[in-house]
Amino acid sequence: MANERLRAALLERGASVAELAEAIAVDPKTVERWITKDRTPYRKHRYAVASFLETDESYLWPEALTPQQVAAASESEIVTVYPHRWAAPRDAWGRLFTQAEREIGVLVYSGIFIAQDTGIMRTFTAKAKAGVRVRILLGDPDALEGDRRGADGGVGEGMAAQTRMALTLYRPLRQIDGVEIRLHHTILYNSIYRGDDQLLVNTHIYGKFAADAPVMHLRKVLGGDMVSTYMESFENVWAGATPAGS
Numbered sequence: 001m002a003n004e005r006l007r008a009a010l011l012e013r014g015a016s017v018a019e020l021a022e023a024i025a026v027d028p029k030t031v032e033r034w035i036t037k038d039r040t041p042y043r044k045h046r047y048a049v050a051s052f053l054e055t056d057e058s059y060l061w062p063e064a065l066t067p068q069q070v071a072a073a074s075e076s077e078i079v080t081v082y083p084h085r086w087a088a089p090r091d092a093w094g095r096l097f098t099q100a101e102r103e104i105g106v107l108v109y110s111g112i113f114i115a116q117d118t119g120i121m122r123t124f125t126a127k128a129k130a131g132v133r134v135r136i137l138l139g140d141p142d143a144l145e146g147d148r149r150g151a152d153g154g155v156g157e158g159m160a161a162q163t164r165m166a167l168t169l170y171r172p173l174r175q176i177d178g179v180e181i182r183l184h185h186t187i188l189y190n191s192i193y194r195g196d197d198q199l200l201v202n203t204h205i206y207g208k209f210a211a212d213a214p215v216m217h218l219r220k221v222l223g224g225d226m227v228s229t230y231m232e233s234f235e236n237v238w239a240g241a242t243p244a245g246s
Contacts, residue, residue, distance in 0.1 A: 001030030003038045006060050009053045010035075024048035047222050057222050075223040080218040085202050087209045096195040097123045100132055105185075105194035107234050109139035110162035113211075114193075115169040136170065137234070139163050139240055140183040167244060174244065182241035192234050199230055 014180060017035070022027040024045060033039045034049075035067065040061055082088040097104050097120060104127055106114060114120055128134045141160040173179045191202040191210060197220035205213045222223040222225040 001038050003035050003060070004211065007035050009055050009060065013053050019068075020049065020052060023052050025046075041082070047057060050222050052196055056225070056228050057155075059228075060227060071190075075224075076221045077139040077218050077226045079198075079219050081217070082213050082215040085215050086216075088200070088215050091213075092121060092200060093193060094123065094215070095116075096198055097194060100195035100196070102132060102133045102196050103109075103194060104132055105137075105192065105234055106135070107137040107188070107237055109159055109188060109191070111138070111164045111191065112135075112162045112166050112169075115166040121169070121173065124173055124179060125176055127175075128176045130177075132178065134173075134176075134179045136173075136179070136181045137184050137237055138166055138181065138244070139188075140185050141167075143183075143185040182235050182238065182239040182243040183244050186237045186240070188237075192230055192232070194231070194234065197227065199227055201230055203207065 017025075017030050017031045021031045026045060030041075040046075040063075046057045046061055049062060052058070093114065094117075100166055104124065109112070117182070124134050139159070140224040167181075170181055174181055189204055190202070193200040193202070199216075199218045201216045201218060203213045203215075204209055204210065218227050218230070
């Protein structure tokens with residue numbers, strides 16, 4: 001049985017078997033066997049392949065790691081946990097976005113504190129102009145889900161008003177190539193802020209403002225699946241969202 005995931009990952013990267021083999025210092029025939037015969041490489045080679053293809057080892061070889069190994073790697077992805085968003089350092093979000101070289105992502109209902117930060121807005125502009133993909137997902141202010149979240153958070157119609165204000169503040173960014181803003185109708189259980197392989201995840205708690213809820217700082221570790229789980233959630237919401245202003 002062939003390893004179609006590995007074959008597809010190579011195609012998506014636009015790399016050949018020979019290029020992968022050269023990058024990780026193995027014989028091309030060895031890589032061919034990994035694909036055509038679904039052979040499982042040694043762990044050091046699995047790490048090297050996953051790193052080269054910018055994907056997860058557990059995705060390419062789901063049976064290679066035991067649940068205990070995945071759990072241990074996932075625990076290692078936790079950099080720190082802040083008991084409340086207001087307890088996180090003021091520049092935590094600034095550093096997350098400033099260090100990004102490939103991808104910036106924001107998934108929120110309004111994220112008004114981000115939209116009101118002129119320094120972060122300048123960072124988004126500069127990063128987009130430098131070739132970093134910047135994607136921002138805001139709750140559709142007219143959506144029932146947004147109204148429900150406002151009620152859950154004790155702010156009523158204020159949530160929709162905050163989202164409309166955020167859209168106004170983001171308006172200059174919509175003219176920048178590389179910045180994409182979409183509106184979603186999803187009920188969120190977390191707000192997600194991404195800078196490449198690092199995340200700040202602000203949990204949502206019934207009856208509490210987001211600023212009072214905990215924030216996890218996560219960093220991707222090969223073999224772990226916490227970061228991948230949140231990234232997959234982001235992509236699912238993105239796929240179902242509509243461009244702002246459409």
